[in-house]
Amino acid sequence: MHMAKTTLRLAAATGALSLALFGFASPASAAGIDEPGGARQLDGDNTDAIRDAVEDSGAKNVILLIGDGMGDSEITAARNYAKGAHGRFDGLDELPLTGQYTTYAVDRDSGKPDYVTDSAASATGWSSGTKTYNGALGVDRTGKPHKTLIEMARAKGMKTGDVSTAEIQDATPAAQLAHISQRGCYGPEETAKDCADETLENGGLGSISEQILNARADVTLGGGSASFEQKATAGDWKDKTLREQAEERGYQLVDDSDSLDSITEANQDAPVLGLFTEGNFPVRWEGPKATHGGGTEPAVKCKNNPERTSDVPKLDQLTNKAVDLLDNDKGFFLQVEGASIDKQDHAANPCGQIGETVDLDEAVKAALDFAKEDGETLVITTADHAHTSQIVSAGSDTPGLTRTLTTADGSEMTMNYATADEEESQGHTGTQLRIAAYGPGAANVVGLTDQTDMHYTIADGLGLDPDAEVPGGPGDDANGNDDSAGSDDSAGSDDAAGSSDAGGTDGAAGTEDSNASEDANGSSDSAGGGAGANGGSEGGEGNASTGGGDQGPGLAGGGGGTLPRTGVEIGAAIFFGVAAIIGGSALIRMAKRRGILPA
Structure with a gap:
């Protein structure tokens, strides 16, 4: 019965x-939005x-997608511009279970709340489950390292991936791979100056770039090749560049779409390290920045960025390729970041900001397509902190910096930036953020949670053991030496072969309007970064990677x-x-x- x-x-x-x-x-009705029920x-x-x-917890795989600086205002502005007020994003708006979460950091000395977080403290919160101070990566306010989701997943024998459109040493991706007191210590040179106690020669874990090599995720894709040209100052690779070290340690290095396409598997014997730009990725769209009085000028449309070419993969392509390489019987954990929503918000650049949000949506769509076909994958998307942009009355001349855009509706939308008086200097804000999910355990995002809750939702859902030994992690004597990451055969090599959907048009490497205004401690959350993802996966559920129905x-x-x-x-x-x-x-x-x- x-x-x-x-x-x-x-x-x-x-x-x-x-x-x-x-x-x-x-949308429920084809009627005009001005008619009863039409909206x-x-x-x-x-x-x-x-x-x-609502599905029971217990996922085989987790894909976590982060829109850096993507508050509700950023999502709404991008939707209005790209889809229209009554439109819907194909990824961000299709995750069925949603909630809000808090993101505050803590003061380094007192431990009291610091209500406006930076990207480092925020990412540390969900990667390790521990609140920390702005600028810290993978350590608590006393400097003690805490295991990250990628480290815990590796310890279980799962495959792991870390993807970003920023430098891979930047705060959000680095929080899964490194433990250091100051987020700006990218390479040995910066670490010797700003994190001297943490250099390899002083018994520390080394620079962020060196720790990335030790963390040995199966797939690491992003920008930041410049830091890998620095030389190690201690250990078995002293006087060799970090790039040379990576090659000698068995990494498969790729630097453009074609070379990424050629990769057919990634595992602990041959992990993939993709460094596609010297700095951050070039952005998708460009247009005039907000200025004092700019909102009263004629409305503009965003244009494709000619510096973004097909050499640099777009974010949805990186996501699809990472999933192809990571998918295996033991499961995987993958973090994907659309980094330059934040960087363009800092720069009061509405077109840059909106294009990067559209890119992230396409990456979410790619992840969601895989999860629907797979049936055992939890997809979560959220942000690390809110930001400065606001939608104000069209044509407004506010005390802030403004710019008016013509949206998909043919209407005018004025964007306002007012946390600083100058471009390139806009700051974060401290509001709670949207979090949305699909798949096993997705119900854990509903209601009001904290970013640290997300750590435990993922760890518990994957059955990760916080006490398991992490190969190459903090406390492993192998750090900084030739065996540092081991080749722990932990995750098979049954990856899918080369289905990277490379293609695309847009983007040269290394354009990086430096913008040091982001978070503390010399982090270059530059204004010119920002990844690409074009609409390659716009079609419905059955894209090429999902194949026919079983x-x-x-x-x-x-x-x-x-x-x-x-x-x-x-x-x-x-x-x-x-x-x-x-x-x-x-x-x-x-x-x-x-x-x-x-x-």
Whole structure:
């Protein structure tokens, strides 16, 4: 009886469930937004869709996507410009379960809240579960290192990846790979000046770049090649560049889309290190920055950045390639950052900021497509801190810096930046942030949480052991020596072969309008960085990487058998019929996980 009721309920909810799995909601009406109901986003009652989007915790894989500086204002501005006020993003707006989380840092001396975090403290919060002071990476306010999600996943034998459109030594990606007191200590040279006690020769863990090599994620992709031209000052690679060290330690080095395309597997014997630019990635769109009185000038449209060429992969391409290389029987953890929403916000550059948000949305779409097909992947997207941009009345002449854009609706939208009087100097703000998720354990983001909660949601969902020994991590005697990361064969080599969707047009390397205004301690959150992701994965659920449906029992059609008679059979027939229509491989997997169908 229980099975009959469950099956019938699942059959009745199939339409709503398909919303949750294949595009949670869509604009309800084709009527104009000025007509009654014309601006609705809901298509009827969403209760069943939300109920069925809640899956038990226990994911095989986790993909965490971070929009640096992507507060609600940044999301709204990008949606208005790119999709229209009534439009929807294909990734950011399709994650069914949402909440808000707090991001404050702590004072280094007192431990009291510092209400406006920087990227380093924030990323340390979710990577290690520990609040710290602005500028710190992977250590608490006393300087004690704490294990990160990537380190814990490696210790379990999972594959790991870290992707960013910033320098890979920048705060958000580095927080998964390094433990250091000041975020600006990128290479041995900066570390000798600003983090002297932490150099290898003084018994420390070394610079961020050196720690990245020791952390030995299976896939590390971003900018920041310049720091790898510095030479080690101690250890087995003294007087060799960090790039030479990486090659001798078995890394597969790639520096453009074509060389990334050629990689067919990544593991502990041959991890991939992609360094595509000297600094941050070039941004997608460009346009005039906000200025005093700029909002009263004629509205403008953003333009493609000619410096972004196909040599530098876009963010959705990096995401797809990383997933292809990491996907294996033991599972994986992948962090992906769209870095230059923040950097362009600092620079009061609305076109740069909006283009980077669109790029991140496309990366979220790529991750979501994989998760829907895979059925065992938790996707989470959020930000590290809020930022300065606001949408104000069109044509406003505020005391801040303003610029007016013409949106997808053909309307005018004025952006305002007012946390500083000059461009390049805009600052973070301290509001709570949107967090959204899909997949096993996604319900843990609902309501109000803290960024440190996300650490435990991911760690618990993947079954990570905080006490497991981390190869190459803090306390491992191998740090800084030839065996530092070991080749712990921890994660097989069953990666998918080269499906990087390379392509693309836009972007040369290394344009980096330096903007030292971001967070403390010499971090160059420069204004010119910012990654690309073009609309290559715009199509629906079945992109090239997902292939056809594994149809499961009963979907092949064909004759034979008898007509259903019982409630269970009728419910199952309805369920499978609708599933066949919508290509319901994900529904089949969900039914198996819930015990409705045999595994």
